Amino acid sequence: MAEVTSRGIGPIVLMGPPGAGKGTQAKRIAEHYGIPQVSTGDLLREHVSKSTPLGLQARDIMARGELVPDELLYGMVAQRLREADCQRGFILDGFPRTPAQAGWLDGFLKREFFDNSKPDKCLPIVVQIDVDYNELLSRLTGRRTCPACGRIYNVHLQPPRVDELCDVDGSKLVTRNDDREEVIRERLLAYEKLTRPVVDHYGGQDRVISVDGGLPVDQVSEQIFREIQIHGC
Numbered sequence: 001m002a003e004v005t006s007r008g009i010g011p012i013v014l015m016g017p018p019g020a021g022k023g024t025q026a027k028r029i030a031e032h033y034g035i036p037q038v039s040t041g042d043l044l045r046e047h048v049s050k051s052t053p054l055g056l057q058a059r060d061i062m063a064r065g066e067l068v069p070d071e072l073l074y075g076m077v078a079q080r081l082r083e084a085d086c087q088r089g090f091i092l093d094g095f096p097r098t099p100a101q102a103g104w105l106d107g108f109l110k111r112e113f114f115d116n117s118k119p120d121k122c123l124p125i126v127v128q129i130d131v132d133y134n135e136l137l138s139r140l141t142g143r144r145t146c147p148a149c150g151r152i153y154n155v156h157l158q159p160p161r162v163d164e165l166c167d168v169d170g171s172k173l174v175t176r177n178d179d180r181e182e183v184i185r186e187r188l189l190a191y192e193k194l195t196r197p198v199v200d201h202y203g204g205q206d207r208v209i210s211v212d213g214g215l216p217v218d219q220v221s222e223q224i225f226r227e228i229q230i231h232g233c
């Protein structure tokens with residue numbers, strides 16, 4: 001571990017439909033490589049909970065399961081990626097989600113991340129996690145999250161040791177506002193229509209790794225770590 005954490009790993013982009021396990025895997029990769037998880041969903045939910053101007057604009061859109069307009073996100077993402085902890089690399093979870101966002105990210109990385117062309121700054125590795133549609137529905141309806149530490153559970157597949165309480169800090173687990181069946185369907189539709197084309201954007205750059213997200217969590221992580229070792233710098 002000391003070996004991998006002593007050098008830059010570069011940006012890792014996690015792609016996949018709602019419920020594919022992006023958040024679950026992002027936390028594991030973050031811990032393994034000592035780089036932060038940057039989740040646009042989490043950042044937006046924080047804005048909503050604090051009723052910031054961005055949160056007030058995003059709240060109803062997110063509750064309907066639609067994508068927040070691209071231009072509302074760029075300032076929020078840029079601000080987070082400029083923070084010191086992102087300089088060695090970061091894991092983007094849920095961004096980019098449209099081809100326009102992918103183009104914006106390319107420009108941002110070129111201008112601000114690779115600008116000094118330090119040898120330890122690597123091209124993004126794009127990890128595409130695929131999972132069967134019915135499995136996604138069952139994962140999302142069963143998801144529970146710890147409001148304090150962010151740990152993700154599933155009442156069917158990954159239950160906490162004590163019903164409805166976080167294993168780590170004992171907080172009462174919560175259900176996300178958009179994990180209702182009618183909203184989940186909208187989110188999956190938005191993914192197919194607007195986000196799947198982003199894979200084509202990266203496909204041309206030969207940076208996309210596909211993993212089978214239908215396997216148990218540990219096995220998905222093993223696939224991801226193996227591929228990162230091969231494709232990382």
Ligand code: AP5
Nearest residue numbers: 018019020021022023024040041068094139143153154217
């Ligand atoms: P966001 O928070 O990004 O949600 P999402 O993409 O819909 O993804 P999820 O968080 O639902 O799923 P996940 O893949 O992280 O799965 P998880 O690990 O939790 O976005 C929410 C909203 O914000 C969007 O709808 C949009 O409105 C807005 N937004 C965010 N980013 C945006 C952007 N860039 N542009 C525009 N709008 C944006 O796992 C799910 C469940 O499965 C859990 O219960 C977990 O325990 C379980 N599980 C995970 N892996 C496994 C496994 N291998 N086996 C069994 N169970 C598993």
